[in-house]
Amino acid sequence: MIRTEVSADGRANPEAMQAAIDERTALVVVSAPCYPFGVIDPITEVAALCETRGVLCHVDACLGGYLLPFWEALGQAVPPWDFRVPGVTSMSADIHKYGYAFKGASTVMYRDRDLYQYQIFMYDSWPGGLYASSTAAGTRPGSPIAGAWATMNHLGIEGYMRLGQRVLNATNGLKDGINSIDGLKVTSNPDMSLFEFGVDPLSESGRSLSIEAIGDVMDDRGWNLDRQQGGLHVMTSPGHDKIVESFVSDLDFAAKNHGAARGEEHMYGGVVSS
Missing domain, CATH: 3.40.640.10 (Type I PLP-dependent aspartate aminotransferase-like (Major domain))
Structure with a gap:
């Protein structure tokens, strides 16, 4: 390979x-x-x-x-x-x-x-x-x-369209909310409902932020975010259209009130990397 x-x-x-x-x-x-x-x-x-x-x-x-x-x-x-x-x-x-x-x-x-x-x-x-x-x-x-x-028989085309719309609404709401927080930015330009976000390297306020420490605060406030080497990772589901406002509010709080990072591991599934 x-x-x-x-x-x-x-x-x-x-x-x-x-x-x-x-x-x-x-x-x-x-x-x-x-x-x-x-x-x-x-x-x-x-x-x-x-x-x-x-x-x-x-x-x-x-x-x-x-x-x-x-x-x-x-x-x-x-x-x-x-x-x-x-x-x-x-x-x-x-x-x-x-x-x-x-x-x-x-x-x-x-x-x-x-x-x-x-x-x-x-x-x-x-x-x-x-x-x-x-x-x-x-x-x-x-x-x-x-x-x-x-x-698949239960949902049918109508069900998948309905759930797809909810995922789309949640994705757009989360991306817009994250990008509205001073110093944070969604990485790349995602085409779908999963993405990474981290510190905006072009933002002056972003230089004082620690994405790892922000992740710690989000953990403490009950949000389970995957951690990647470049930032925090989100994958949206239909039910997330109901929590966009509270998530963005907590993320804004975390960006303004985080301390030093605790050193959590970056993981996907059962594999851990530092």
């Missing part, structure tokens, strides 16, 4: 990706969006260079796959990211994120059936005869599949 540098805005760098492609490259992966900053990679450009070089292009839309279509239907500007982009050959999307099912439900989609055949594993050189599996997990529990089916 080869990792390439990203651009200053947190998005993939097509030039760096092109330079990294060689005769051993099997697949190029882009995000819609990436987790840290909520930005969508320049998928049209990357997919075009993949098509030119004869390389598969996969879109990791695990976060955006079940939200971006509904934001687009609501009139929100969404960068091109799916099979409408020539050169995109596969996509993945988690139903247990903005599909609102419980953990363990995800989808992978291919542009054509010819690619799908390579997902299937078959083996017959053992006493049990032919063994075949279409996923990495040979034996899968049925409960996540049943739960995803029930959730």
Whole structure:
């Protein structure tokens, strides 16, 4: 696996990706969006260079796959990211994120059936005869599949549109509120409902702020924010449209009244970094 540098805005760098492609490259992966900053990679450009070089292009839309279509239907500007982009050959999307099912439900989609055949594993050189599996997990529990089916049928298009609007309202309210606080700024220009915010490097008042200490005050006031190396991380859900005002009020208090940082760790899931 080869990792390439990203651009200053947190998005993939097509030039760096092109330079990294060689005769051993099997697949190029882009995000819609990436987790840290909520930005969508320049998928049209990357997919075009993949098509030119004869390389598969996969879109990791695990976060955006079940939200971006509904934001687009609501009139929100969404960068091109799916099979409408020539050169995109596969996509993945988690139903247990903005599909609102419980953990363990995800989808992978291919542009054509010819690619799908390579997902299937078959083996017959053992006493049990032919063994075949279409996923990495040979034996899968049925409960996540049943739960995803029930959730999607219960919500339907109307339900996903309604929840998508609430997420959009919460996202815009939080971003506007954070940017209104002197010395704080949302990082990059997020395309979706998750983003990082930190100290504004161009703000004079921002020089006296400690984003780590602000996070400590927010913890003490009952807000559970993920911590990243560059700031604090927010991922909005439909219910967050009810707490925008109180969150921004507490964040403003934290920016004006924080002390020294306690040295909390930066984490994603169960992995911790200092």
